[in-house]
Amino acid sequence: MKNSIMIGIGVLICLFILPTVHAHADSGQLYEIDSEIIELYDEPDQNASILTELTSGDKVTIFEESSGWGKTFFKGEKAWVEVDQLKQEENVQAEKEDVGKPEEKVSELSNIDKESSESVEEGKLYKVKASTAKLRNGPDKDASIISELQEGDKVSIFGESSGWGRTFYNGEEAWISLDVLVEKNASKEAESSEVDEESETEQTTKMPEKEEAKKDQKSKWEWEDLKERLSQKDVEKEELAKSKGRKERQDTKENEKSDETLSGYHVVIDPGHGGKDSGAVNQEAIEKELTLSTAKKVEKQLREKGASVTLTRTDDTYISLDERIRISHSTDTDAFISLHYNTFEDPPARGIHTFYNDGDKNQKFADSIQTSLINHTNLSDRGTKQANFKVLRENKQLALLIELGFISNPEEQKLIQTDNYQEKAAKGIVSGLEEYLK
DSSP states (O other), X not given: OHHHHHHHHHHHHHHHHSOOEEEOOTTOEEEEEOSSEEEEESSSSTTSXXXXXXXXXXXXXXXXXXXXXXEEEETTEEEEEEGGGEEEEEEEEOOXXXXXXXXXXXXXXXXXXXXXXXXXXXXXXXXXXXXXXXXXXXXXXXXXXXXXXXXXXXXXXXXXXXXXXXXXXXXXXXXXXXXGEEEOOOOHHHHHHHHTOOOHHHHTSSSOHHHHHHHHOOOHXXXXXXXXXXXXXXXXXXXXXXXXXXXXXXXXXXXXHHTOTTTTOEEEEEEOOXXXXXXXXXXXXXXXXXXXXXXXXXXXXXXXXTOEEEESOSSSOOOOHHHHHHHHXXXXXXXXXXXXXEOOSSXXXXXXXXXXXXXXXXXXXXXXXXXXXXXXXXXXXXXXXEOOOHHHHTOOSOEEEEEEEETTSHHHHHHHTSXXXXXXXXXXXXHHHHHHHO
């Protein structure tokens, strides 16, 4: 009898102490962010590490609630958010493939892999193996581009058709070529590469930190043998050299991190023309080729500064003006920059010209970019000017159109075709953006 009473008391204690856990349906419950900014943590604790930030209006699917915290997934791993900062979507049950992430985070707050396992119930988990991969609204290379994924991003495929995989983006059906994907396996090697996801700066360091640590370490018997063969002075020299090497590597990483002045910003770069629209043409230069070449250099330099970048086109494809504007609006864009090269019937015409539509912000942005471009390229300064171009007029984001020189000027045409000039122009654009945003 005494034992029965003690067991009963223990059960009651557990009921009062243990946190209440509510598990939603397998498909999760869709919520909307109800605060200006909230944090996503790696544990249900305000002192836990912050994984990312969500802003008002973003959507997130909660699969379980515990003591005021909601469980979702970030980069395929568990993540937690405070439920009292969320607003439940009325009469909406999130679909299995839609975790309702912010639009700009295609692969982060995954609407595609809601479990950190190797598959997602009805879908298979893949990784992007190409440097970039386009999400389209149909299983066709000519279908409209919805967004773009980067190498290493994860995506779940829920159906296949003629070499295309069916997934979902922002709650809508999307398609991606299976040629740019590789199925995520459960090997230890794959797990190692997933667990140690470093920042872009750390990934570009010459040697991963773990590999350096392995090289620095020696087993006990190796070290004892080394001390027997070397004098104490030689041992001290080796220790000093290793310590110096570690400090230099640490200093390099700190310097690289301090260079990420555009971290957290998203920029859309629009290479003018493309496909059937060649733009300005003469015997030796084609505008659509120059704009694409320059855009890729701008993209590279922006990424080195920590920014995320979307190109409206990455190859010789025709993109309508409406589509370019839609791309600018479909992501949380901080700046839209359309690149062009000029032409005029009077061959002596030369120089750089930056256009904006209206508003003090756009004008100040144009002035900053124009000044920086002239300082970096030393071309003639044609100044900034208000213009009614459609990609500026109908763009809700901060937006500019830049004419980077004249194809019709024989001397200037030879210059603008060089990698050296295009690198300087890219540097001018990036520096002007930094100056404006600081």
